[in-house]
Amino acid sequence: MKLKYLIVLFLSAISYTLYSQITSSPYSIFGIGNIETGGFGANAAMGGTGIAFKSSGSLNNLNPASYGGIDSLSVFFELGIFGKTTIYKTATESQNRFDANLKYLAAGFRVTRWWAGSFGIIPFSSVGYSINTTNIYEGTIYSFERQYTGKGGINKFYIGNSLKPFKNFFMGFHASYLFGSIINNEIVDATENINAYKITQTQYLNNFYLDYGIQYQFNLGKLNYGIGLTYSNQRKLKTDNIVEVAFGIDTISIEPENFKTFFLPESYGIGISVEKENRFRVGLDYTFSRWSAMSFSNPLLEVKDNERISVGMEYTPRQRRNETGIKALYYRIGGFYNSSYLEIENQPIDSKAITFGLGIPLRQDLSMINLSFELGDLGTTQKGLIREFYGLLHVNITLRDLWFMKRKIK
Amino acid sequence: MKKHIPTRFIYTFLKYKIIFSFCSAVIFFTGLIIIQSCGEQENTFTIGSTFLEQNSRVVLIDTFRVELSTVQFDSIATSGTGVALCGRYSDNEFGIIECKSFFQIGIPSSSIIENNEVYDSVTIMLTFSGYTYGDTIPNQKIQVHQLTENIVADNSGYLYNTSSVDYKEEPIGFTVFKPWVNIYESIEFRIDDNLGLELFEMLKYNASQVSSNEAFTEYFKGLVITTDENDHGVIVGFNAGEGAISLTLYSHIVKENLIENSYDFTLYNYYQQFNQINYDRSGTLLSDLTVQDDDIPSIETEDKTFIQSGTGLVTKIQFPTLGEFLLMENSAMLKAELVIAPVINNYTRSILPDSVIIIRTDIINRTLSQLYNNEGEKVTGKFIQDDQYNEQTSYTFDITDFLQAELKDSYFDYSKGLLLAFPENTFISKLNTLIIESDSKEFNAPRLKIQVLVYDEE
Numbered sequence: 001m002k003l004k005y006l007i008v009l010f011l012s013a014i015s016y017t018l019y020s021q022i023t024s025s026p027y028s029i030f031g032i033g034n035i036e037t038g039g040f041g042a043n044a045a046m047g048g049t050g051i052a053f054k055s056s057g058s059l060n061n062l063n064p065a066s067y068g069g070i071d072s073l074s075v076f077f078e079l080g081i082f083g084k085t086t087i088y089k090t091a092t093e094s095q096n097r098f099d100a101n102l103k104y105l106a107a108g109f110r111v112t113r114w115w116a117g118s119f120g121i122i123p124f125s126s127v128g129y130s131i132n133t134t135n136i137y138e139g140t141i142y143s144f145e146r147q148y149t150g151k152g153g154i155n156k157f158y159i160g161n162s163l164k165p166f167k168n169f170f171m172g173f174h175a176s177y178l179f180g181s182i183i184n185n186e187i188v189d190a191t192e193n194i195n196a197y198k199i200t201q202t203q204y205l206n207n208f209y210l211d212y213g214i215q216y217q218f219n220l221g222k223l224n225y226g227i228g229l230t231y232s233n234q235r236k237l238k239t240d241n242i243v244e245v246a247f248g249i250d251t252i253s254i255e256p257e258n259f260k261t262f263f264l265p266e267s268y269g270i271g272i273s274v275e276k277e278n279r280f281r282v283g284l285d286y287t288f289s290r291w292s293a294m295s296f297s298n299p300l301l302e303v304k305d306n307e308r309i310s311v312g313m314e315y316t317p318r319q320r321r322n323e324t325g326i327k328a329l330y331y332r333i334g335g336f337y338n339s340s341y342l343e344i345e346n347q348p349i350d351s352k353a354i355t356f357g358l359g360i361p362l363r364q365d366l367s368m369i370n371l372s373f374e375l376g377d378l379g380t381t382q383k384g385l386i387r388e389f390y391g392l393l394h395v396n397i398t399l400r401d402l403w404f405m406k407r408k409i410k
Numbered sequence: 411m412k413k414h415i416p417t418r419f420i421y422t423f424l425k426y427k428i429i430f431s432f433c434s435a436v437i438f439f440t441g442l443i444i445i446q447s448c449g450e451q452e453n454t455f456t457i458g459s460t461f462l463e464q465n466s467r468v469v470l471i472d473t474f475r476v477e478l479s480t481v482q483f484d485s486i487a488t489s490g491t492g493v494a495l496c497g498r499y500s501d502n503e504f505g506i507i508e509c510k511s512f513f514q515i516g517i518p519s520s521s522i523i524e525n526n527e528v529y530d531s532v533t534i535m536l537t538f539s540g541y542t543y544g545d546t547i548p549n550q551k552i553q554v555h556q557l558t559e560n561i562v563a564d565n566s567g568y569l570y571n572t573s574s575v576d577y578k579e580e581p582i583g584f585t586v587f588k589p590w591v592n593i594y595e596s597i598e599f600r601i602d603d604n605l606g607l608e609l610f611e612m613l614k615y616n617a618s619q620v621s622s623n624e625a626f627t628e629y630f631k632g633l634v635i636t637t638d639e640n641d642h643g644v645i646v647g648f649n650a651g652e653g654a655i656s657l658t659l660y661s662h663i664v665k666e667n668l669i670e671n672s673y674d675f676t677l678y679n680y681y682q683q684f685n686q687i688n689y690d691r692s693g694t695l696l697s698d699l700t701v702q703d704d705d706i707p708s709i710e711t712e713d714k715t716f717i718q719s720g721t722g723l724v725t726k727i728q729f730p731t732l733g734e735f736l737l738m739e740n741s742a743m744l745k746a747e748l749v750i751a752p753v754i755n756n757y758t759r760s761i762l763p764d765s766v767i768i769i770r771t772d773i774i775n776r777t778l779s780q781l782y783n784n785e786g787e788k789v790t791g792k793f794i795q796d797d798q799y800n801e802q803t804s805y806t807f808d809i810t811d812f813l814q815a816e817l818k819d820s821y822f823d824y825s826k827g828l829l830l831a832f833p834e835n836t837f838i839s840k841l842n843t844l845i846i847e848s849d850s851k852e853f854n855a856p857r858l859k860i861q862v863l864v865y866d867e868e
Contacts, residue, residue, distance in 0.1 A: 026457055026458025026461055027458075027461070029458065029462070030461070088457045088458075089457075090457055093457055095457050129458060131457070131458040131461075132459075132460065133459045133463060133464065135464070135467075135468070137468050137469075137470065137861075138469040138470065139469055139471070139472075140470050146464075146706060148462055188468075194744065194745070194861065195467060195745040195810065195861060196744075196746040197742065197744055197863050199865055200467060243865075245742050245863070245865055246745075247519030247742050247744050247814075247863065248744070248784070248810060248811065248814045249784055249811075249814070250742075250818065252742060252812060262633065288419055295621050297554065298463060299462075299463075300460075300461065301470050333644075344461075384460050387457060387462075388459055
């Protein structure tokens, strides 16, 4: 019974993740939408940093090689939800939105001494906008309201593997299946002068995707140093497009041949870290995505290479395992600067944020609730564009169990 | 130990309720904030409109040709309308129209006539329905004739404006009245006493002819009301429901006192009552119009078309160039409105009809069915009266559903036209008219206003 329950719950959680909107940014109208930052709870509190981190206290999916850091007795489950409040500002207007959703589910474990793995489902990109416009009914003195909405996005189901060919060296890859749909609607409700219609443009996207990473971890003195590299190829997303025009009791369906195609850019990342076990860790990441090789059909839009730099630090004052109160917590801080691939009317749509968070250990240190706060902004109010100020609360639960140890005791 | 990972997973899942409760809590919490956030998303959000590629447009196109013609129905069923039309009217547009009303009468409900009862007189009483068409000022002389032939409906139970029943030329009674004075009253006038006596004797001796209504109508075929051939000012309506017209025998008995009696032969079989409506259109624009399948285009009738109830005149509408809509790429017809206007300065003499309907027709002008929209409502013209200048006075028909359906198979058969007519109750019992402007150069020309969504595939 419980098993059935759990499966249903897990599946519904997955489908929930797949089909719900997780952004309301007007910028998500472009391309495949907002590109979601990877990483789980601990990463999020450190500016999304983690290419050189091991998956020790929690899973780190920023570099597939990191799974090698999962100790042999642990199994991790990661579940994340977020709530985000955003102020969208133009030079003249200001509007608020609140979005909240389940974000990801993942599990990680060690298979053999030299092989560790992870699988999960995470958002890759998200589309969610709703814009109202007033338009002229051409040939008349009348005007009408039109609503544009978009929703959907791309999900990534991945299986990650990390191998340890020799001491201190880990190499890994994520074999992923990217899939999802982006639905753009144009909706007009009937008024005295206009009859209703709805244009629905649905784009189904999918493809397999690979990304690779290596990590080298070594001790020098009392500190552990890490260096990590990641890479992924340029990849075209296979698309199927359907345009439906619904009016009256009719629906016209079109399957356009020359529709937008999407490419995911070639991408590199490098990260370094310094760690003192059970005390602190500091990391610095830099990623580069060659978006400039892509082209978008939107004439408003220029694309350029995307660069992201982030730093993060974690510290805990704890001395013993059974520490309580503020001394038992993990404190994290970080930040990032992201020069987006979007450039609209020669204005870069860059974003930056500071992050901070707490890790609250549960159940004798095995599991942890990670809270992270991100305060950031994106875009600009120049040239009639939008600047977004946002506050994001990210709640992550790392469930960790010592399964294999229990087996042994039995 | 390292081999059965999946089984071990499930096993562990089962074992640790805590995971289950955690997940539930998280999902519940998420659900709550989602519901909350969904409520907020309803607000209009205008920021971001500059990012949209607004490629679709909504355009009004009113250049598709609207071709009008006048159709003369071969006949229309005029039986059982409850109104007896009687009179003659002539004008320049519609010619001479003459109405005669035929009906049967039945026997009195009780008729025990005593031996010493004496016949006095016989009259007929007609009650005005209130409907007139034409000029109510001149006097009108109406006559009552006895039918020499039975009124026989056709297989479907109808009699038509073109139906005819023979009657004796010599009237059995007549009267002259002033329609404008009498229009809300009844009129009663004497009928030939020979007929009165004959009926009286029959009642008195319980003749077989008065034993039942069937027997009586076999003997007494019925009556027709006609108008003197010199009167051509007005057509009036009399009530013609069951029992609404009565032929009354008056008699008296002398005993200690004078006792006066009367016996009513009233309208019987009201559904067999019908109005014959003859028209003579010679000298009018419609003089060539004789058969239903041959309509006259508006260009041959001075860019006007005609509707007249009673005589069965309707206006046919066709959209000969609408097939070109199908050649417009990426276009959807959101709405289609037909706007027609009466010829200006023509309708001051009478009030414009406030209801005009549409009947579907084919190439030979048959009436197929009244036009309904997808909601199952009859399509009627929305009437706008511009009292000040008359310029906006028009009827607007929403024919969206009709045209969407006609265009659906990517082929438009323009011979499938539409007929403009009056609602059925008016059409069969009145003589109302409407003259429609058909000149495409006039400001109030008939127009097909199509709202087109031009969409982009991308």
